[in-house]
Amino acid sequence: MTTDALTPTGRTSEAYAWLILAIGAGQAAGAAFAVLLLAHPGHAPAECGRRHCPRAAPPARA
Secondary structure (H helix, E strand, O other), rough: OHHHOOOOOOOOHHHHHEEEEEEOOOOOHHHHHHHHHHOOOOOOOOOOOOOOOOOOOOOOOO
């Protein structure tokens, strides 16, 4: 199903505006949540990035 198929006639622009708003809000919420995870490392190994985790081994020298 597409936005065109689900939208009443004459309301397509509004439907696309709501769709874009929902996608943007989801991206903003996801980015904010990712920042919180990176700001508080040590709670779970899954949130540990190489540069941000104090438990990660230092990178090997070449």
